[in-house]
Amino acid sequence: MKQILHIFVKDVRRFWPEIFIVLALVAVPVSIYSYLLAVSPQFWQGITNANANGKLLGLLVVLTLLNPFGWWLLISRVFHAENLVGDTQFWITRPYEWKKLLTAKLLFLVSFVYLPVLMAYCILLAEKGFPPQNDITTLHGLLQRLLLMTGIVVLPLTAIATVTSNFARMVLSALGAFLCMILAFVLPSALGTGRNPGPHSGHICFALILVGCGTVVVLQYAWRKTWFSRLLLLAIPVLVFAVVFIRL
Secondary structure, X not given: OHHHHHHHHHHHHHOHHHHHHHHHHHHHHHHHHHHHHHHOXXXXXXXXXXXXXXXXXXXXXXXXXXXXXXXXXXHHHHHHHOOOOOOOOHHHHOOOOHHHHHHHHHHHHHHHHHHHHHHHHHHHHHHOOOOHHXXXXXXXXXXXXXXXXXXXXXXXXXXXXXXXXXXHHHHHHHHHHHHHHHHHHHHHHHHOOOOOOOOOHHXXXXXXXXXXXXXXHHHHHHHOOHHHHHHHHHHHHHHHHHHHHHOO
């Protein structure tokens, strides 16, 4: 536990600018939302009282869309701090136990990605009269949003960070993965008969991404076999393509 906290505190001290950016991208939209809700309770339906409120609504949308890019930057910086690519990592000589190192990184994500988002959702829901602690349905929906955020954004970015050596390579890999996922959903329609995907395709694809990316992260920390982890990561869009194509 001492080593986990040591790594966590070290990362907080080193990456406080990135942490500030991520927290600001959460706190500022929440503040704008609260203000707009106070002056125009129906602004979220497209009704605003003044042009200034319309501009604030536009700023709210832009900052919300920037959130994943803030997570991208933070995840890259934190996971590349103890590089897993190659065989000359300085952290091996500390020595850091890979389980404790991975736990410290996950604790960092929980503290500065998930907790701010969870608090923001709770504040926004409470202001709209749906406090999660008083409504099981609302709490269930909130947990589903966090799971969706994990499978679509956080875990794939984390997996890519573990098999790349720097932010530039991570950007190229993430763009390539994004294009592969688009092709996985577009090609079946282009090559097939135009039918919709099967009723379970979405759930199966999400499970493949979740399990596949999680496996890549754990295996890369445990073995540091980068090429094997990269091949496993490349297999995910292939499997997604197969699921969508055969319309399970």
